[in-house]
Amino acid sequence: MSIEKRYEDVLKIFERPDLEPKISDYLPFYHENILYTTVLKNFLYPYEFTGWKDEQLSWKKTCYIHGGLNPSPLYRFSGKEAEKFLSKYCVNTFSKFPVYSGKHCITCDEEGYITSDGVILKTAEDEFETYWMWSLVIAMKNEEGNYDLEFKDLTNDKFLFQVGGPNSFKVLNSVTDDGLEDVKFMRFINTRIDGKEVRIVRLGMAGSLAYEVHGNISDAKSIYDTIYKAGIEYGIRRLGWHTYMMQHTENGFPQFGDHFMMKLPGSPSNKGNVVGSIGKEATGYANPVELGWKKTIKFDHDFIGRKALEKLVENQTRDMVSLEWNTEGILDVYASRFIEGETYKDFDEVNDMIYKGIGTVLHQDKVVNAQGDLIGVSSGRVYTYYYKKMISLCSLDLEYCQPGTEVIIIWGEPNMIQKKIRATVSRFPYYDENRNQSFDVAIK
Template sequence: MGIAEAQRSTYEAVLRMQDAPFVAERPPYFSPAAAAQDKSNAPGAYGYFAQTLLPLEYTNWVEECGAHVTSCYVGDWSSLHKVVVRGREARAFLGWLGMRDLSRFELGQIKHHVQLDQNGWVASEGIVCRLDEEEFLYTAGSGDWLIWQLGQGSWDAEVQDVSPDRFIFGVQGPAALGTLEALTGESLRDIAFSRSRMSKIGGVPVRVLRTGISGELGYELHGPSEHANEIWSATVTAGERFGIRQLGLRSQPVQHIEAGIATNGLDYLPASILTPGAPRQFRRGIPGGSFVPEGGVTDYFRKPGELGWGFRKGLPDRDFQGRDALAADAAQGEPQRTLVGLRWNAEDVAGILAAPFGGGDLPDPMELPRGRGPVFDQVLAGGRRVGVSTGRTVSVNLRSTISLCVIDPAHAAPGTDVRVLWGRPGTAQREVRATVTALPFKPDRRRTDVSAPPSSQV
């Protein structure tokens, strides 16, 4: 059995037996590039990204967390759900399901696709790429909501889950372009931000997408699973002279916080969890942290405006799911929480990290560089709840502990002092001083102009 057949067979078994005991009945599921990655995975430690097991780190998290700023990394996002939508009404369906206007959508173009439920809560979120006139690829933490929604209507379109059939490798950082041009043997400077086109690596057709999950110059490689090992190895080899690093799971989510990007299942829970379109990938564990929901599970949900995904020029006239709910919210005129960054006080953080070496009750530990599951912490001002912090991480690039925060408008101005309540209820909680910061935390370099050759660039 080849890699492609093995990937699909194991993927289908995992989905079919997702609640069965691990190994005994439910098989372990690895990346299609696991053999190539194993050569550098000296610690031999793995963690879950959705249902896929990936190496936690290759060298160490400090080195890997800095690669997208100093050189570049190659990271494995093959765990993402990959769903092809095709048919005469494929674009119309996607335009109704997501907030983004798809009336002008070029071949190879990429668009952020935020999908709402009827209450205006974010139900799913990812990117959609136009592959052909009537064919689109949606990649996200979960495509289950999209698949379920298509089945509820009478759209002249169909979906195909190609998740185990294709790999997704991210190559992000200032040396990403040099690495990929060495890898493909051709200039890729014609690929603008949020665009893509086909190329070849060692004769294997791959799609090169220019994306920016790190906030830096960056790309993705999409290709067939049966060639994942050779292309991962070739990418590492091509990037050696540029200082490329392999990015482990432990470091993958750090860059999202630096770039001010909220992550589904970590910084908010998708509203789809209450429906038959619930994501199969996010059914492990419960949120941690000091936040205590007063209104039930919907306190973990977010409206698009709270995550920076609202409309700059007001609600458009076109129809999409959840529009009526957003219109009702706007009509009420209630202040909406906004997304900001928080810089945590270094002395207070150090006190928590050093607590095991002192006396007294021990607070919840801080995993470095960040926790691997959803953690929601209360944010206080004057002893009153004013927001919710998520994604607390140590940024080696900023030499600071940072997090995202949805906060009341009255406390959203950069420089505002707040406190984060650290620790689950019933533990030795501590208040950590923090300062509101504008997002992103570091300069946005996703749209770096690479059209000119290196010798003529300033």
């Protein structure tokens, strides 16, 4: 069976053309010519709805709804020592963390390498819910009986939808029982949609105004459909997995699997799973300082990896920047297909997020200076249709981080002909319009 299946093929797979195939417990199955993928899911999942160009414009011009993060690893920690446990492993501070607020959460190992990053919400006094924080589950098993707290895995009980773009407020405000005017960035409220309990958090990965909608899995399909139908007059698009994976590079927010790999405790080395000019010896592991997350680290408490991170902060050598690739170099790569001689590695896709094939492979390229010295690592390459540019994120030596600085990206695997493509350090984040942190829903 091929990786991608269109509607007619889906019917054949289930061998019941008289019945609607059950794609997942989270998303409605729309009877259209949708491109599906099986990658990273145990079910067929929408890869593209209206095409990546159309969908990519949604978070700048209109809005989108995305359900591709289902099921999201969701874990609840509650009890009088829940905060004490989380503080031991998270680099974040808990000193100013009111109920109904959230944080970008990071855990590291003793060497300072990231073991997980995700979101943590404070849902009540002494109660926290974490998303995508696998390392905390491993820690919980290792710490069994050491803390007075309760742990609950809610992964398969809840859904998570993302609704983003400048019109996202109007769409959600039209279907919720309570207005969203007072919900600030990284804050949330509990409300209802169609009489069903939901939580709406103001956060998103596109950089523009965005929200997440959380609720019970039994309500997932009806709520998705309600939001989508309400958004039609506002130009809503359904976001497929393909387009969603382009958000993080524009937004300047590194993503696991696209820009770095996590070093989960007890897992085998990731060496050999990285492609690109960086070479097979690379693991893709990273520390939060070189990813641009230094401000998230707070040394007001003891936590795993603190000593290593103190040294990394004090002696910082790299930071995260946006790279804008030179158009001529890109055209040279395409032109090599039609010229006698060796062909450069193709830009097979508009991005390097390798989720179409089976498994997850990180793509990273060497970044060098004019003398050929290694000065950084580029990842998350994406063609942004809105800006008509090829961009990537780069963990770059500090002396080259000034906007306007020219660097060179080595394109192509180590065992093939390689192309030196000039690139320029650009604004960070690259998408800098109507940012979620400052978007005033009252005047837009």
